[in-house]
Every structure is written in structure tokens, then in C-alpha cells.
Amino acid sequence: MKRDELWVDEEQTEDLRLGLRVKSVLLRERTAYQDLLVVDTDAFGHVMFLDGCFMVTEKDEFFYHEMLAHVPLMAHPDPRQVLIVGGGDGGTLREVLKHPEVEQAVLCDIDQRVTEAARAFFPTLSVSLDDPRATIMHQDAIDLVAKASAKWDVILVDSTDPVGAAEGLFSKPFLRDLKRALAPGGIAVCQAESPLVNADVMRRTYLGLKEAFPKASLYTGPAPTYPSGYWSYAVGHEGGDLLPQLRPQPLGRYYTKAVHAAAFALPPFVQELLR
Amino acid sequence: MKRDELWVDEEQTEDLRLGLRVKSVLLRERTAYQDLLVVDTDAFGHVMFLDGCFMVTEKDEFFYHEMLAHVPLMAHPDPRQVLIVGGGDGGTLREVLKHPEVEQAVLCDIDQRVTEAARAFFPTLSVSLDDPRATIMHQDAIDLVAKASAKWDVILVDSTDPVGAAEGLFSKPFLRDLKRALAPGGIAVCQAESPLVNADVMRRTYLGLKEAFPKASLYTGPAPTYPSGYWSYAVGHEGGDLLPQLRPQPLGRYYTKAVHAAAFALPPFVQELLR
Numbered sequence: 001m002k003r004d005e006l007w008v009d010e011e012q013t014e015d016l017r018l019g020l021r022v023k024s025v026l027l028r029e030r031t032a033y034q035d036l037l038v039v040d041t042d043a044f045g046h047v048m049f050l051d052g053c054f055m056v057t058e059k060d061e062f063f064y065h066e067m068l069a070h071v072p073l074m075a076h077p078d079p080r081q082v083l084i085v086g087g088g089d090g091g092t093l094r095e096v097l098k099h100p101e102v103e104q105a106v107l108c109d110i111d112q113r114v115t116e117a118a119r120a121f122f123p124t125l126s127v128s129l130d131d132p133r134a135t136i137m138h139q140d141a142i143d144l145v146a147k148a149s150a151k152w153d154v155i156l157v158d159s160t161d162p163v164g165a166a167e168g169l170f171s172k173p174f175l176r177d178l179k180r181a182l183a184p185g186g187i188a189v190c191q192a193e194s195p196l197v198n199a200d201v202m203r204r205t206y207l208g209l210k211e212a213f214p215k216a217s218l219y220t221g222p223a224p225t226y227p228s229g230y231w232s233y234a235v236g237h238e239g240g241d242l243l244p245q246l247r248p249q250p251l252g253r254y255y256t257k258a259v260h261a262a263a264f265a266l267p268p269f270v271q272e273l274l275r
Numbered sequence: 276m277k278r279d280e281l282w283v284d285e286e287q288t289e290d291l292r293l294g295l296r297v298k299s300v301l302l303r304e305r306t307a308y309q310d311l312l313v314v315d316t317d318a319f320g321h322v323m324f325l326d327g328c329f330m331v332t333e334k335d336e337f338f339y340h341e342m343l344a345h346v347p348l349m350a351h352p353d354p355r356q357v358l359i360v361g362g363g364d365g366g367t368l369r370e371v372l373k374h375p376e377v378e379q380a381v382l383c384d385i386d387q388r389v390t391e392a393a394r395a396f397f398p399t400l401s402v403s404l405d406d407p408r409a410t411i412m413h414q415d416a417i418d419l420v421a422k423a424s425a426k427w428d429v430i431l432v433d434s435t436d437p438v439g440a441a442e443g444l445f446s447k448p449f450l451r452d453l454k455r456a457l458a459p460g461g462i463a464v465c466q467a468e469s470p471l472v473n474a475d476v477m478r479r480t481y482l483g484l485k486e487a488f489p490k491a492s493l494y495t496g497p498a499p500t501y502p503s504g505y506w507s508y509a510v511g512h513e514g515g516d517l518l519p520q521l522r523p524q525p526l527g528r529y530y531t532k533a534v535h536a537a538a539f540a541l542p543p544f545v546q547e548l549l550r
Contacts, residue, residue, distance in 0.1 A: 018294075
């Protein structure tokens with residue numbers, strides 16, 4: 001490390017930290033819900049941290065957003081109504097709106113400041129926030145989901161880690177509410193953290209969905225700036241193999257139909273954690 | 276970070292660093308070829324660094340070693356003679372010897388101290404070093420490969436990053452020598468770094484193999500403590516799809532035949548880098 005360099009490190013577990021060299025600090029505030037930090041870097045472009053955790057970087061956000069959105073949307077035969085829980089930066093919404101079948105996408109993130117920061121500093125993420133098919137709400141998604149019934153075809157839970165504001169998004173009552181909020185044939189996906197360093201969260205999320213839905217599945221993919229760089233997504237659904245439907249695939253940098261199918265090939269150590 | 280904590284960080288690129296909290300330092304020396312550091316950690320067990328780079332951790336080494344070894348060995352119809360270039364810690368050798376077809380595996384690592392450190396501090400890695408089917412050599416593998424002809428069925432290049440001692444292992448003359456050193460139908464695999472943060476190395480290794488062999492292929496997998504956690508492996512071979520043969524698969528924590536096939540589903544941004 002040279003003199004006068006500024007670094008920001010996330011302690012991803014008690015024992016593991018990931019750091020980036022910072023060119024400048026663009027925004028640093030305490031919102032009503034969390035600490036929000038936006039920095040500029042050479043290596044990963046603009047980077048947003050929430051409560052000290054990497055949330056998005058311009059360089060690597062496509063892995064996570066494409067896999068969270070496209071797998072359930074391509075697996076659903078006719079995804080018209082979509083709810084995004086969290087995801088206030090707009091990255092998941094951008095991917096959802098690549099699907100011409102989608103008539104309305106509701107983004108519900110409790111923290112309006114995340115969306116405002118995305119508009120100010122992440123133009124490639126916030127690009128779809130003003131799309132006529134998008135509805136942006138800033139309220140607790142737990143209430144929204146609890147009051148809904150047979151409403152959405154696909155629900156994407158694009159949450160922060162299961163501490164603080166997002167803790168309820170990993171609870172059993174919420175996972176049961178997801179099922180009731182879905183229309184027949186609906187699919188819910190929850191980001192489920194790292195199989196290597198958050199195995200307990202992954203397992204709990206998967207088993208919670210398995211209780212609430214006729215079937216649960218899990219798929220994985222890279223997420224370089226999240227802990228261990230190896231990420232999981234847990235799916236609650238009505239059955240079947242969740243393979244992509246026959247329609248054309250969205251254009252992306254990580255997702256293809258072959259990548260989609262490959263993401264369900266689980267290694268033995270992950271299979272064991274789901275038992 | 277609490278007081279009196281000891282951390283070790285690798286600057287994985289100029290702008291990116293990964294750190295682990297250290298319980299104690301087990302070994303720290305300058306060998307004839309590189310800086311060698313072994314530490315004990317709560318999170319990842321014993322960890323070896325070479326020239327300041329994460330080389331192996333007890334917790335996550337299975338991702339890399341299984342994928343480096345099992346994909347080419349399961350793709351080859353009858354892998355009897357195997358050469359490991361580098362890999363002095365023994366992890367790749369351990370995986371190679373899980374294949375009953377293998378009659379002899381030669382491990383050639385220039386630095387004897389790496390192997391001695393593995394014997395002392397990484398019992399689960401060094402477990403196969405005394406196997407009767409294993410031959411351990413400490414010399415420059417570049418000479419060994421240059422002098423060989425039609426000798427090995429599979430060659431695995433388990434190198435450090437392309438700086439210092441390992442630089443020649445990424446050169447075009449070495450990649451051409453690999454082809455000549457292989458028996459008919461032989462397969463060579465080179466670890467080819469991160470598609471995200473070492474795209475130039477991945478591309479150069481793949482294109483070098485493509486020049487030297489009738490066909491080159493590439494597959495990817497997780498490697499949590501290597502830069503970006505997302506890793507690539509470049510293959511030089513005579514053609515075909517490199518899918519697993521019909522024999523039983525080795526027992527592992529990451530590898531299965533389905534994972535093997537899935538690893539070749541390349542995302543669009545990687546496909547573009549290979550053009």
C-alpha cells in the first residue's frame with residue numbers, strides 16, 4: 001500500500017475482509033434505516049455500501065442482478081406482474097423490464113435514500129426507475145406482502161444481509177406470506193447468501209421456503225464482491241424443474257439459458273447443507 | 276477491528292485486497308524462489324501464501340483442486356500417465372490419485388519448501404505425497420516438459436500467478452511444449468486466473484493453447500480466496516466436447532459429472548473475451 005492511499009474494507013465475517021482502493025468519497029450519510037456510503041474506485045467504478053457491506057459495484061453487479069431476475073422470469077410461463085422486495089438501487093428492476101411479458105414491476109424498498117443515491121451515482125442501475133411499467137414504493141415490503149393475495153407472478157427478494165432492516169425478510173412468517181401473495185403458478189426467489197461462509201442463512205432460507213411452498217429449489221452463481229464470491233438463490237415454487245421456457249432469452253453479460261440450467265447443478269457440499 | 280488483532284491481506288490487484296484474521300504465524304521464510312508464509316486462522320484453517328498471494332486455505336481449496344483435476348481426468352478415456360506442473364502442496368495430486376485409471380502421477384514443483392510446508396502444516400493436502408503411484412520432483416517443470424515427447428495423457432498446470440517463478444508457464448513456447456509432451460488424445464489444462472480481474476491472462480492462456488492444440492476450451496468455477504472468487508481453466512485438446520466419460524465419478528465436495536458439464540456453460544462476457 002502506498003502512502004496517502006484510502007481504502008474501504010468490509011468485514012464480511014468476523015475473520016474475512018474485502019477492501020477496495022478509493023479515489024474519492026461521493027456520499028456518506030446515516031439514512032433513517034442504515035449507513036449509506038458511495039465511493040468512486042478505479043477498479044470497480046462507483047460502489048455502494050449499506051451498513052458497511054458491499055451492496056453494488058458498477059463492475060460486478062451484473063452477476064447478481066441477472067441471476068436473481070432472469071432465472072425465475074425465464075422459468076415462469078407468463079410473468080406479467082412482478083414484485084421486487086428491496087433492490088432500491090434499480091439493478092434488479094432493470095433486468096426485470098428486459099422481459100416484454102412483464103406488464104408491471106413494483107419495486108418496494110424501505111429506504112428512499114438508496115434509490116436517490118442510485119439516481120445520482122449509478123446511472124446504469126437506475127436507468128429503468130422511470131419506465132412506465134415500473135412502480136417505485138418506499139415502505140416496508142413486509143406489510144405490502146402480508147396484505148397481498150394472489151397478486152404477483154414472480155416475487156424477487158433482493159435484500160441486504162439478515163441483520164437490521166432486512167432481518168424480517170428471512171423470517172418464516174414472511175416466507176409464508178410470499179406464497180399467499182403469489183398468483184397460481186407463481187415463483188418467489190430470495191437471495192440466500194454464500195454457501196461457504198453463510199451456510200446457516202442459506203439453509204434456513206431454503207428450508208423456510210420448502211415449508212411454505214410445494215417445492216423449494218436452489219441455484220448458485222458468482223458474486224465477486226459478496227462474501228466468498230460464491231452466491232446462492234433459494235426458490236419457492238409449485239414444482240417442476242424451473243428450466244427456461246422456449247421464448248428468447250434477455251441480453252446480458254452473465255445470463256444465458258445454458259448458464260441458467262447450469263446454475264442448478266449443485267455441488268455435493270451444498271446438497272448436504274439442504275438436507 | 277478489535278485491538279491487538281492480526282490480519283494478513285493480499286493485494287489481489289492494485290485496487291482490491293482480501294484479508295483474513297490470523298490466530299498465529301506458523302512459518303515465514305524466503306525460499307530460493309519466493310516468500311512463503313503459513314498462518315493459522317479461525318475462518319479458513321491453515322492458509323499458505325506465496326509472494327503475498329493466497330495459495331491454499333484448508334477451508335476452500337477443494338473448489339480449485341477438484342475442478343483442475345477432475346474435469347480433464349474424467350474427460351480423458353484412459354488417463355494413465357499424469358503430470359502436475361507446480362502444485363507442490365499436494366492438493367491436485369490428492370485429487371488425481373482418486374482416479375483408479377492413473378498408473379503414475381508426476382508432481383514437478385520447483386520449490387521443495389512448498390512441499391515441506393504442506394507436509395508440516397496441511398495434512399489434508401499432502402496426504403498423497405507418499406502414494407506408490409506418485410513421483411515428486413523438485414526442478415523446473417519447463418525443462419521437464421521441453422524434453423518430453425508423447426509421454427503424458429493429462430498435464431495439469433497448477434501454477435502461481437504469471438509473475439516471478441511461474442511467468443514461463445504462461446508463455447507460448449511452454450504451451451507448445453505441452454502439446455508435444457502429451458500422448459495422442461492427451462489433454463492439458465492450465466489454471467487461467469479470473470475472467471473478471473485477470474481477463475488478459477485468461478485470454479492469453481486460452482489463445483496460446485488454441486494456437487498450440489487442434490482445439491481449446493475453457494471452463495469456470497468458484498475459488499473464494501483467489502481474486503474475484505470466480506476462476507477459469509483453459510484446456511488444450513484434440514477436439515470433442517470434453518464431457519465426462521461413463522465411468523464412476525470421484526467423490527468430492529464440489530465436483531460431480533453434472534457440475535463438470537455445467538462449468539462449460541460460459542457467460543457472454545467470457546465468450547467475448549475469448550474471441
